[in-house]
Amino acid sequence: MEPQLQHSVTDGVATVVIHHPAKRNAMTAGMWRALPSLLDELTDDADVHALVLTGAGDTFCAGADISALRSSPDEAQGLAVLAEEALAAFPKPTLAAVRGYCVGGGSQLAAACDLRFAAEGSRFGVTPAKLGIVYPSSSTRRLVSLVGPATAKYLLFSGELIDAERALRTGFVDEVLPEGELDKRVGEFTRLLATRSLLTQAAAKEFADGHLDRDAYWTERARGSGDTAEGVAAFLDHRAPHFSWTVPTSG
Numbered sequence: 001m002e003p004q005l006q007h008s009v010t011d012g013v014a015t016v017v018i019h020h021p022a023k024r025n026a027m028t029a030g031m032w033r034a035l036p037s038l039l040d041e042l043t044d045d046a047d048v049h050a051l052v053l054t055g056a057g058d059t060f061c062a063g064a065d066i067s068a069l070r071s072s073p074d075e076a077q078g079l080a081v082l083a084e085e086a087l088a089a090f091p092k093p094t095l096a097a098v099r100g101y102c103v104g105g106g107s108q109l110a111a112a113c114d115l116r117f118a119a120e121g122s123r124f125g126v127t128p129a130k131l132g133i134v135y136p137s138s139s140t141r142r143l144v145s146l147v148g149p150a151t152a153k154y155l156l157f158s159g160e161l162i163d164a165e166r167a168l169r170t171g172f173v174d175e176v177l178p179e180g181e182l183d184k185r186v187g188e189f190t191r192l193l194a195t196r197s198l199l200t201q202a203a204a205k206e207f208a209d210g211h212l213d214r215d216a217y218w219t220e221r222a223r224g225s226g227d228t229a230e231g232v233a234a235f236l237d238h239r240a241p242h243f244s245w246t247v248p249t250s251g
Contacts, residue, residue: 003028003065005038006056012049012194013187014042017056018106024062025055027105032064032079036086043091044249049194051090052186053113054097055106063104063127080105081136087112088142088209091202091247093193097186098122099179103161111142114205116173117189118164119182124172125161126152147171199227199245221245 003020016038018025042048055061064080087094087109096102096110099119104127110116118124126143128135135156144152151170155162167173177185193201203218222228225245234241 003031005031005034007038007042009042009045009048011191012047013190014045014048014051016042016051016053018054018061018109019056020065021057021059023065024059024101025057025106026062026065027080027083027109028065029076029079032076032083035083039086039090043247046246048092049198050093050095050190052095052097052190053087053109054186055100057100059100060096060098060102060122061106061109062101063106066131077133077136080108081138084108084112084139084142091205092198093190093201093205095186095190097182098124098173099182101125101161103127107143108139111139111146111172117175117177117182117186118167118173119179120164120176121179122164122167122173122176123161124164124167125159126155127159129157130159195240197227197231197241197243197245198247199225199243202247 001019003023006017006019008015018027018031020026020028020031042051064076094113094115096113096116098110098116099122101123102110102118103123103125107124107126126135140152140156143155147155147170154160162170164173164176168176175185199222203214203221206214206218227243227245230243231241
């Protein structure tokens with residue numbers, strides 16, 4: 001099977017699988033190109049309320065396919081940045097489900113997600129110093145926001161891999177689960193996210209990412225959404241709310 005991004009939607013959650021097992025799910029140029037358009041499609045899908053990014057088999061993503069770096073390093077890095085920024089800008093909650101290696105471009109993708117859950121035994125690394133690559137400023141800032149300047153410098157200067165426990169301690173991941181419990185926990189948590197107000201989540205995501213000039217925009221969206229009235233009514237009626245606000249389509 002050709003390297004590809006596979007996806008499915010179940011119970012309001014889209015799952016995108018990085019599938020290139022012959023090279024530990026390394027991202028090819030075609031896969032980097034495909035991710036932004038796939039994310040646009042899932043943004044416009046009203047049935048999608050959250051997204052999980054994971055890798056096929058026992059590896060998340062070992063980075064970019066190095067053969068692309070040899071033939072056209074600038075183009076390959078540019079495609080990776082565009083894909084990373086598209087993932088970071090996806091307006092619905094995103095979660096990276098990591099097992100095995102999450103290295104190089106894989107770490108870029110994981111960092112661009114809102115949350116990261118990892119299986120015990122996972123390994124993380126940011127490895128441009130091994131290849132003589134200048135890590136993009138946007139990717140560096142995102143890494144610093146997760147782990148702080150000192151750990152970001154440790155990872156970028158050395159290219160060394162860290163284990164899941166250190167990744168948890170430094171803030172790169174949010175939860176570490178026994179291998180057999182990762183999929184169950186990710187499924188339960190993202191199905192929970194799909195029942196919450198997407199209006200609240202989309203606004204919180206923008207604010208948390210530093211877009212602090214959007215209060216008026218989101219106040220207007222809330223006023224016309226009906227989500228607040230539904231949330232209050234459901235609370236008083238002791239029932240589950242049925243939120244209706246969806247992300248406006250790009251078309």
